[in-house]
Amino acid sequence: MSELTEARGTVAPLLAVFTDFDGTLVEIAETPDAVEVPSELADGLDQAARDFDNAFAVITGREVADIDRFLSPLHLPVAGAHGAQRRRADGTMLEVDAEISAAADDIAAAVAPLLERHPELILEPKDGAVALHYRQAPELEQECLLIMREAVAEHLDFVLVPGKMVIEARPAGYDKGSALRAFMQEEPFLGRTPIFIGDDRTDEDAFRVAQEMGGIGIKLGPGETVARMRIADVASVHALLRGLAEIARRHELPAAPEDENDEAPLLRDATAH
Numbered sequence: 006m007s008e009l010t011e012a013r014g015t016v017a018p019l020l021a022v023f024t025d026f027d028g029t030l031v032e033i034a035e036t037p038d039a040v041e042v043p044s045e046l047a048d049g050l051d052q053a054a055r056d057f058d059n060a061f062a063v064i065t066g067r068e069v070a071d072i073d074r075f076l077s078p079l080h081l082p083v084a085g086a087h088g089a090q091r092r093r094a095d096g097t098m099l100e101v102d103a104e105i106s107a108a109a110d111d112i113a114a115a116v117a118p119l120l121e122r123h124p125e126l127i128l129e130p131k132d133g134a135v136a137l138h139y140r141q142a143p144e145l146e147q148e149c150l151l152i153m154r155e156a157v158a159e160h161l162d163f164v165l166v167p168g169k170m171v172i173e174a175r176p177a178g179y180d181k182g183s184a185l186r187a188f189m190q191e192e193p194f195l196g197r198t199p200i201f202i203g204d205d206r207t208d209e210d211a212f213r214v215a216q217e218m219g220g221i222g223i224k225l226g227p228g229e230t231v232a233r234m235r236i237a238d239v240a241s242v243h244a245l246l247r248g249l250a251e252i253a254r255r256h257e258l259p260a261a262p263e264d265e266n267d268e269a270p271l272l273r274d275a276t277a278h
């Protein structure tokens with residue numbers, strides 16, 4: 006079924022593992038700040054990163070600083086604001102271009118008046134991107150879309166991307182696929198086989214690029230996707246990362262269980278129904 010299964014008993018390829026954050030490493034919460042990070046998550050990711058020779062990064066719509074706060078004290082390589090910010094594996098921070106930063110501030114300022122009328126909306130200004138959340142008022146989706154469209158019309162170098170109960174503006178030249186590609190051109194990712202795990206529409210660019218580079222996209226949950234594999238939920242992502250890390254640690258895939266039916270597979274073919 007999966008390439009992992011097919012490859013059993015052979016030497017595992019060296020993997021570069023990339024994951025999304027919200028909805029993939031942690032469950033979706035009612036508000037961006039209400040995310041609950043399991044106490045053992047940072048330690049688990051730290052161990053996985055070491056097992057992957059540090060070829061492990063988070064690619065997210067959030068700011069890099071947000072990921073650091075949630076995963077403290079861990080400082081992973083992270084692409085934030087959909088790739089507009091990026092911290093390399095060597096710790097170098099590639100800051101957001103000043104013009105992009107200023108444009109994102111403008112967009113946030115143009116949208117802010119809507120929140121005076123609808124305080125249940127959440128405006129999340131970021132360095133290099135803007136998110137307008139309507140999870141507490143789903144009936145306002147169209148109004149949110151309209152005001153974001155108007156705000157972005159003044160900044161043609163920005164595009165709108167829909168997410169989970171959110172409309173985001175991000176700079177046109179950046180997406181999660183370009184972020185993955187940029188990591189893959191650098192050590193320690195260079196020459197490895199990329200795996201990207203994500204749950205949302207903005208993750209599709211990264212699935213596509215990972216697969217173009219000979220790797221695998223793994224989509225969490227239902228919905229159309231270009232990813233070749235699917236995984237059920239956040240707990241399964243944690244289990245998969247533990248499993249891949251163990252494989253990397255041993256440099257060899259584990260022997261197949263005596264009866265494969267004893268274990269439900271974590272991954273399934275995304276095209277199978």
Ligand SMILES: O=P(O)(O)OC[C@H]1O[C@H](O[C@H]2O[C@H](CO)[C@@H](O)[C@H](O)[C@H]2O)[C@H](O)[C@@H](O)[C@@H]1O
Pocket residue numbers: 025026027028032033034035036037038040064065066067068129136138140168169170171173205207
């Ligand atoms: O790329 P990701 O790591 O998946 O980040 C995407 C956006 O995630 C956050 O918003 C989403 O998660 C919130 C917390 O669970 C939820 O309340 C919201 O409805 C979701 O859209 C984050 O706030 C955004 O900045 C990210 O771009």
